[in-house]
Amino acid sequence: AQKVTQAQTEISVVEKEDVTLDCVYETRDTTYYLFWYKQPPSGELVFLIRRNSFDEQNEISGRYSWNFQKSTSSFNFTITASQVVDSAVYFCALSFYTGGFKTIFGAGTRLFVKA
Amino acid sequence: ETGVTQTPRHLVMGMTNKKSLKCEQHLGHNAMYWYKQSAKKPLELMFVYSLEERVENNSVPSRFSPECPNSSHLFLHLHTLQPEDSALYLCASSQDLNTGADTQYFGPGTRLTVL
Numbered sequence: 001a002q003k004v005t006q007a008q009t010e011i012s013v014v015e016k017e018d019v020t021l022d023c024v025y026e027t028r029d030t031t032y033y034l035f036w037y038k039q040p041p042s043g044e045l046v047f048l049i050r051r052n053s054f055d056e057q058n059e060i061s062g063r064y065s066w067n068f069q070k071s072t073s074s075f076n077f078t079i080t081a082s083q084v085v086d087s088a089v090y091f092c093a094l095s096f097y098t099g100g101f102k103t104i105f106g107a108g109t110r111l112f113v114k115a
Numbered sequence: 116e117t118g119v120t121q122t123p124r125h126l127v128m129g130m131t132n133k134k135s136l137k138c139e140q141h142l143g144h145n146a147m148y149w150y151k152q153s154a155k156k157p158l159e160l161m162f163v164y165s166l167e168e169r170v171e172n173n174s175v176p177s178r179f180s181p182e183c184p185n186s187s188h189l190f191l192h193l194h195t196l197q198p199e200d201s202a203l204y205l206c207a208s209s210q211d212l213n214t215g216a217d218t219q220y221f222g223p224g225t226r227l228t229v230l
Binding site: 033 | 213214220
């Protein structure tokens, strides 16, 4: 069965600290997609990144970076030099094919960045 | 307008009222979704439509009734709700359920309070 686990419910850091949000997934499929979304207090989920299962290259986008490791079924997200505006709930998601692609979300990690 | 819009943003209703939530996507996508997000709970997928056809209904009570008149619009009709139905209702759209390009783009949500 497919599953996404975000074991960290809440994380609190001080501005300028680096922080890593963990995501572990389970699937037997060889083709799947992984996502990260950000949900600020306004409520809208904002798409951050999509990765397919054949591309294990790490990605960096500004202060954000993602580490995809199939060997440990993890897709971790690191924010470097965190800022107050990074405070939000972050969701990891897994998309897999079952007669059409289906996406399941992890429970989310709430990140507090204090000034 | 761009992206996914939802109206109203906030709704307060009594248990005997009938109301509707509206979602509109301006992205040319073929699939649309309704999610429920309750406090301290994971995102719950309620309904999925692909090309105006319902493809998923996750055991949602009949007091929630979706309608998808065309690929750009999605409604959620509400009647005789319960206080536990109070939540943030999020609409999303994606390009196509049959490709991996199913990144979901979310609207800002409707914050529903049932008295």
